[in-house]
Every structure is written in C-alpha cells, then in structure tokens.
Amino acid sequence: MAEPARLNARELRSWTGYHRMSARFAACLNQSLLKDAGLSYADYEILVALRECPEGRMSAGELRCELRWEKSRLSHQLRRMQERGLVRRETNPADARSAVVRLLDKGRCAIEKATPHHTARLRADLFDLLTEEQIDTLADISETVLAHLERREAEALPDGPHGIERIEREATGR
Amino acid sequence: MAEPARLNARELRSWTGYHRMSARFAACLNQSLLKDAGLSYADYEILVALRECPEGRMSAGELRCELRWEKSRLSHQLRRMQERGLVRRETNPADARSAVVRLLDKGRCAIEKATPHHTARLRADLFDLLTEEQIDTLADISETVLAHLERREAEALPDGPHGIERIEREATGR
DNA sequence: TAGTTGAGGTTGACACATCATCCAATGGAC
C-alpha cells in the first residue's frame, strides 16, 4: 500500500474520538447498571438472552453463539452468576457433554429491574443526542466493520495452524 | 419522558451493531498488538504518550490527564510495565509526592516496532472500509457523546458524595 | 470393538480495571 505511515487529520480525529468515546461509554453503562441493579454488563447480556427463551432455559452453546463469546469466558461468567444465585447450570439429557443454563427467579427479578434503566440510559446518553441519519450511519459503519472482521477471521482460520497441521500430516504420510 | 420503554428498530439495529463491533474491534486490535509487538493496548497508549515527550519523560499526573485514566489504573499498569523493563518511575525533585515516568530503551524499541503495524491495521480494518463522510460522522457522533458524558459527570460531582460530606460536616459543626 | 478425532465445557494462570483504603508530602489557615 502506498498510503502514508501516519493517520491523516481526519482519520486521527475520528479514531481518537471513537476510542475515547467507546471506552467512556462502556464504563458509564457498566456503572449505571451496577448502581441500578447490581449487575455488570456481562451479567446483563446473559440475562437478556435467557429472558427471551421459553422457560428461561437455553443451551450453553446457543448462548455462546448468540453473544459471540469465547467458551471459557462464558464458563467463568456462568460460574460467578451461579454463585450469586442468578442462574443455574443443568445437565442436558440429550447430550451429556453440553449443558443447559436456567434463569432463576433472582436473575429474572434482576433483569426486569435493570432493563428500563438501561434503555433510558441508552436514550439519554446516545440516541437523544443524535439525528436519525447519524444513528443509521453508526449502524452502517458497525455492520461494515463487523462483516469485514468476520470475513477476515473466517479466512484466517483454514490457513492458520489448523491448516498447517493438516498439510504436515499429509506430507509425512501419517 | 414519553418515549416508549423499548428501543425502536432503528435504535436497536444501531446499538447491537455498535456494541458488537466495538467489542470485536477492540479485541482484534489488542490481539494484533500482542502478536506483532508483545504489547497490550494499555501498554501501547502509555508508550505512545511517552514517545511524544522530550527525552521520553513525563510526569505521572500529565500521563493520567492525557489518557483520562484513574490513578490506580495507571499505578498498576506502570508497575507491570516497570517489571517488564519498558519504563521506569523516578522521583520528582520538584515535588516529592509526584513521580516522573521515563521511557526505557526496551519500551522505545517496542513502540517503534508496534506503531506501523497498528496504523496499518486501523486502515485495513476501519478507514479503508468507510467513506470520508462516514469517517467524519463517526467523529461527530463520538465528540457529541463524549461532550455529553463529560458534562454530565462534571455536574454530578459537586452534588455527589463530596458535596454531601461537606454539608454534613457543616451541620454537625465539625 | 478399539483407537482417533473433535466438540462442549472446566480450570488455572495471568493481565487488566475498579474500588476502597492507606500513606506521604504539600500548602495554607490559624
């Protein structure tokens, strides 16, 4: 690429602004949620997903897929939430490897208390400040970048260590 | 406010998109930085700030102000970086309370190695995907939200715990 | 049927961020 090594003024303004805003906004949301309902944003995401399910039950795999989380992150998070009595892990009779997560009363109570505050905060600190065009542009940008990252990672995987292992195995005739 | 409790379709698309993108993008940047130069993004920010200074020296207070970090966060981060030989804390002869952070050779080497990769990644994964209008809109949105959050927090402080303590002290005559 | 592979999940180690608390030096107020 023939592009200059440093960001230009437009890019720099956009990046520093975005970077500071996203960090601050996430911290702000987390704090509000903690104050209003004693939940972290990670807790909130789990509970929202579970609330949308019939009987508040969802397989851990679905949950991971829905939230795009790493499996170890989900495992740690569920352990902590289970210790606090928000959810419970149950064994899946259909497949002994997988697990089912159940929303407990305490968790349902917490999420119902938290949601209105959270929505109000999203409005007050984000959407009420923006025009409809800006809101749409933010969505467009996010989807563009997200699609790009997912495409890149999907391409990287087959050529990554996995692919190399396969090739080596074939080359040595194992 | 008479607004509905739930987000509308436009807001929901924007929020879920933004939220997923920002999490993923940050993770991606962190990973690249770690792979390319063995630095976390937190390390990177510190080192960038120090590199811009004459002789790579900066007071801890300035650093905190520049990065908008909490003091304990900076303290922990500097300790870890000092243990790895990237920076060194020195006492300030002018004020024995404060400290001066010095960029060591190993740190300078790391940041010089990391920067081109980081810039290239910002281009490839963000700016090359967007129009100039989108880049500007992202900056506008970020600055609007950031200004709002800073205004809100500045207003909250004088009426917060600090103010209450002062009033209580005065009321009890202490 | 025994061995292999892969998927689902857990665990431990470590880096990171926040909070509350503590300590030392400073700069006034008296």
Next chain:
DNA sequence: GTCCATTGGATGATGTGTCAACCTCAACTA
C-alpha cells in the same frame, strides 16, 4: 510555628477477560 484538608500516588481485594491445557463424551473409522 502547628493543624489540617488536599493532592499524588501505592496497595490489596475483587470482578472481568484471554489463553493454554485438560477432561469427557460422541461420532467416526479401521
């Protein structure tokens, strides 16, 4: 001078996120 609130910073506890290693079960294959 002596208090004393403030400031700059360090520390320990706790919650969070990632990575690597591991275990179990299921499915496939020789």
